[in-house]
Amino acid sequence: MNNLELGRADLLPGAQLIGEQWRQASDGRRLDVSNPADGRVFASVPDGSAADARAAVDAASAAFASWRATPAKQRAAILKRWNDLIVAHQEDLGRLISREQGKPLAEGKGEVLYAASYVEWFAEEATRANGDVIPAPVPGRRMFALKEPVGVVAAITPWNFPAAMIARKIAPALAAGCTVVCKPAEDTPLTSLALVRLAQEAGVPGGVINIVTASRERTPEVVDVWLGDSRVRKITFTGSTPVGKHLARRSADTLKKLSLELGGNAPFIVFDDADLDAAVEGVMAAKFRNGGQTCVCPNRIYVQDSVHDAFVDKLAARVGALKVGPATDPASQIGPMINERAVSKIERHVQDAVARGARVVVGGRRLQGADLASGNYFAPTVLVAATADMECSIEETFGPVAPVTRFVTEAEAVAAANDTAFGLAAYFYSTDARRIWRVSEALEAGIVGVNEGALAAEAAPFGGVKESGYGREGSVHGLDDYLHTKYVCQGQL
Ligand code: SIN
Numbered sequence: 001m002n003n004l005e006l007g008r009a010d011l012l013p014g015a016q017l018i019g020e021q022w023r024q025a026s027d028g029r030r031l032d033v034s035n036p037a038d039g040r041v042f043a044s045v046p047d048g049s050a051a052d053a054r055a056a057v058d059a060a061s062a063a064f065a066s067w068r069a070t071p072a073k074q075r076a077a078i079l080k081r082w083n084d085l086i087v088a089h090q091e092d093l094g095r096l097i098s099r100e101q102g103k104p105l106a107e108g109k110g111e112v113l114y115a116a117s118y119v120e121w122f123a124e125e126a127t128r129a130n131g132d133v134i135p136a137p138v139p140g141r142r143m144f145a146l147k148e149p150v151g152v153v154a155a156i157t158p159w160n161f162p163a164a165m166i167a168r169k170i171a172p173a174l175a176a177g178c179t180v181v182c183k184p185a186e187d188t189p190l191t192s193l194a195l196v197r198l199a200q201e202a203g204v205p206g207g208v209i210n211i212v213t214a215s216r217e218r219t220p221e222v223v224d225v226w227l228g229d230s231r232v233r234k235i236t237f238t239g240s241t242p243v244g245k246h247l248a249r250r251s252a253d254t255l256k257k258l259s260l261e262l263g264g265n266a267p268f269i270v271f272d273d274a275d276l277d278a279a280v281e282g283v284m285a286a287k288f289r290n291g292g293q294t295c296v297c298p299n300r301i302y303v304q305d306s307v308h309d310a311f312v313d314k315l316a317a318r319v320g321a322l323k324v325g326p327a328t329d330p331a332s333q334i335g336p337m338i339n340e341r342a343v344s345k346i347e348r349h350v351q352d353a354v355a356r357g358a359r360v361v362v363g364g365r366r367l368q369g370a371d372l373a374s375g376n377y378f379a380p381t382v383l384v385a386a387t388a389d390m391e392c393s394i395e396e397t398f399g400p401v402a403p404v405t406r407f408v409t410e411a412e413a414v415a416a417a418n419d420t421a422f423g424l425a426a427y428f429y430s431t432d433a434r435r436i437w438r439v440s441e442a443l444e445a446g447i448v449g450v451n452e453g454a455l456a457a458e459a460a461p462f463g464g465v466k467e468s469g470y471g472r473e474g475s476v477h478g479l480d481d482y483l484h485t486k487y488v489c490q491g492q493l
Contacts, residue, residue: 011194019059020206026051036102036336037326039374048212053225056210060152060179063207068177079123081202086116098327102335115167121458126175147483149177151233154226159185176482189213259471264424267417268298274429282453292400296425320362322380336376346399349392358383423466
């Protein structure tokens with residue numbers, strides 16, 4: 001199976017971790033993993049079952065008492081070792097990410113450090129889960145608010161950042177004293193297994209992290225077990241809004257705590273007082289990272305009338321020069337999309353936009369060729385004359401397509417930006433200090449980028465409003481999502 005030329009073959013365990021043991025699926029079924037660049041199967045993992053999901057909760061539940069009682073400093077030391085191991089294996093992990101997810105190797109290696117930054121951050125936060133001593137309103141009492149781990153956490157992660165999303169969920173859970181059952185996306189299970197292998201090596205005790213890999217068909221039976229089990233006290237999920245709503249509905253019976261990082265439909269506004277070159281670079285960073293397959297990608301670009309044409313010219317020149325190719329080619333800046341379904345959706349959005357009056361300035365089609373064997377490639381695209389009724393304005397395209405709309409007034413741009421059910425990220429470029437505060441406050445989003453396209457950082461709270469979900473990842477708030485507050489009142493003093 002080690003045809004990836006990894007430095008360490010054991011980073012591909014080909015098994016799922018339940019308790020102390022790397023195991024096959026209860027009925028031996030396997031799930032093939034293919035390379036989105038050429039469509040070829042290059043590895044396989046267990047196709048986990050309901051029985052495996054139950055065994056994972058049994059193990060996580062059994063491990064909880066001793067893990068929560070482990071001093072925070074010790075938990076922090078284990079997380080620090082995990083961080084160090086992730087950084088030390090940047091090359092192998094980067095290759096795994098690129099191979100199963102398709103992003104160019106430099107980006108894959110960048111994601112490894114991004115993932116590690118969350119592990120390091122939460123290693124440090126583990127020792128700061130402080131409670132409060134509350135001044136009592138009556139004599140003879142002492143009042144305290146204690147922070148306690150919520151219990152067993154089920155983490156369900158997406159394919160677009162196979163390392164970072166696992167790290168962003170498991171690290172705060174462990175820092176808080178929770179134990180975890182995890183199901184990575186069916187397209188990208190390998191990176192998560194490698195990370196869990198390194199966590200084990202770092203000293204995470206058996207049962208504290210359990211991972212079940214499952215195919216698209218078997219995912220519902222695995223997740224259903226976790227949703228129905230009252231020992232699972234929290235679900236943390238990154239993925240689509242319909243799935244997030246399903247998880248919220250099904251968590252109601254056992255009233256689980258939820259963190260839902262769901263779809264975005266990010267607006268990106270360029271005002272006429274903006275530094276246009278900086279705004280173009282902002283779109284390049286935010287829109288074309290990971291081939292446009294991020295929840296925080298600008299999906300709708302609004303440009304003020306007087307700078308519209310100059311902006312589009314500059315953007316089209318940059319986008320037209322992007323090099324598309326397989327992750328293995330060091331020159332590639334945009335890799336393949338994750339699968340055929342993803343490319344079909346992008347194609348549908350572009351065709352719908354054109355049918356409704358948009359014009360393709362650059363790109364606009366699938367790419368084929370000898371080095372683009374899988375057919376999962378789409379040309380980086382700029383559209384103009386995008387309107388609110390187009391599919392690309394209503395839902396995330398999740399691909400390298402930048403639809404541009406002309407606007408006249410600030411009020412018009414802000415109203416258009418907020419005219420969506422979603423509210424994850426929003427961006428704008430302006431040099432007017434008063435406008436900057438006015439628009440930052442008016443945008444309905446959990447994350448706002450002002451004159452900046454690269455926003456995510458381990459020290460910052462990441463999450464949405466409206467139908468983009470709730471809960472925050474990263475920052476002090478990211479730890480709090482795995483804790484509850486217990487009030488202790490001592491009387492008769
Ligand atoms: C996501 O697409 O869900 C995460 C993007 C990021 O971490 O910047």
